[in-house]
Amino acid sequence: MPVSWEPDVLGEGYEVATLTLAPDDEGELVASLVRYRPPTVEPQRPARAVLYVHGWSDYFFQTGLAEFWHARGVAFYALDLHKYGRSLRPYQTPGYTDDLQRYDQDLDAALDVVRTEIGPHGRVMLMGHSTGGLIGVLWANRHPGQVSGLVLNSPWLELQGSAIVRYASGPALAQLARFQPRTPLPNIDPGFYARSVEARFGGEWTIDEAWRPTPSFPVRAGWLRAITAGHATVARGLHIEHPILMLASARTVISPRWSEDMRAADSVLDVELLARRAVQLGSNVTVVRITGGMHDLVLSAPPVRARVYAEIDRWVSAYGWS
Template sequence: MPPPDAPAWDATTLTTSWGPDALGDGFEARRLDLADDDEGEVTATLVRHLPDPALRPARAVLYVHGWSDYFFQAPLARFWHSQGAAFYALDLRKSGRSLREHQTPGYVDDLRTYDEEIGAALDVVRAELGPVARVMLMGHSTGGLVLSLWVARHPGVVSGLVLNSPWLELQGSSLARHLSAPAISRLARFSPKAALPNIDPGYYARTIDVATGGDWTVDARWRPTPSFPVRAGWLSAVMVGHAAVARGLDIDVPVLAAVSGRTLISPRWSEDMRTADVVLDVEAIARRAVQLGPVVTLVRVPGAMHDLTLSAPRARERFYAELTRWLVAYGWS
């Protein structure tokens, strides 16, 4: 991250050409103009790790963040760079660098809406690296769900899918989804932007932020604590996605699904939360992961948090080691 005394980075100054990014040295960002919606102008933001001008990689990775989040994991970009891949990250519409004051944070009522910015981002990647470059997608949490559904609808476009604690099912089981889906669907039909009760106690943020014992500095404009309000229409869209995963997606490329070794969801804070997933049910994710396609590798990382790349060093290194081994197995390294 830039030094604390650096001028605040202003996303509204982004253009459709590459320019300085909020992460500072080594990163650039550009605006992706999208179709307007009922809230007016809509954009997404593409971030890239600065390429080596002497090289034109034949491989690239496009990363998509989770709910109430944005891309800030600079070491992840450097990992992919060490693997010989160009790295790009997408801040989805109404999220992170793409969020504007007139917008409802993170809101869509259909996960297929994101097809527009994913397609636009891939167009940029292809334009820079050439049409034959191999592209890997990587998604965290809700971003993992979005990309899983996208890859299933777009066979033959990418070479692989890496999922970091993907949100493939509601906490608990499909029974919770079946019981709650009708009520959420009705509310979404009549009041799609109604805010649901916020149940985020801030424990996950506490495990991450350097000010509360974590290792990372985050921008509270884009990753607030508690998280942005969950809206009925958005949650209904997510549950439709969960139902599609439960039916099976038949993804046509190798999938790596990585999760923490355990879940710890509690109304009271515990230091043990720094070594567990305090957001999602990892057992439910593991059960759903095998339904993504015919070639799925499931990895459980002991001591990892919800975002494996933000975990304590030992768990983080284990995740990167497992990812490297998977890449070698499928001829990507």
């Protein structure tokens, strides 16, 4: 699938292509594929690639992740899903979908481009963070043989509070989602995760506030119903054939009050639930817990993210990717 690459907002070496998708009831849909291709003396065509998918109310900006893979001779691509980040249009409900399977077209279009660029025999690894991890495992389960493996960064595999909360809230949520799917639910994001990450709050990273606002995009009934349906599918067990690496923080700190401990823990998801659900994804799952890791592990403090990258290195070496 030929595409037109343009300079990306991330600067030198980063390019973006717009992928046209089938429209929905809000009109035209696009996804945005970012690639990292810094200038080189001689043209290169790597035989391996990583496709990264972001989380909820987010977009791709993790340049260190792109540089990590590039340094290992792996072509790096990142996908801003439709209605997120670079793909969000003014007439759209940010981040909204009522069915996670709708993202299949985003992933399929992106992978067509990746395979065109690295060749039909190249190997592709899918990498997902948080909601992107949930979307990725569901896609991989439906599309066996399409990728060589998955790297999951704090994937959102279960609702906070466990399946009991999901079951208890299910009937009321289904009713609301059926008749008023775009109804915003009460926003419970206190902004603590943003405070731990963003430079304007004392963190390390500069964020585009239009693409990753604080508080996050409104959670809507139809979207939450799609998420809980995805969680229920994971809970029944998936059958992903390829190796999976699931990385998560060693602990969760979720509190109605700010704590400096949130800079060294997952302040968004219950990591114990993630670890328990991860082993239900397939027959070959490696779970690694990262002491001091934040929700997005590659945004953690420098020594912590160095450990994250070292664990990824060790895992990919074991499967012949180094």
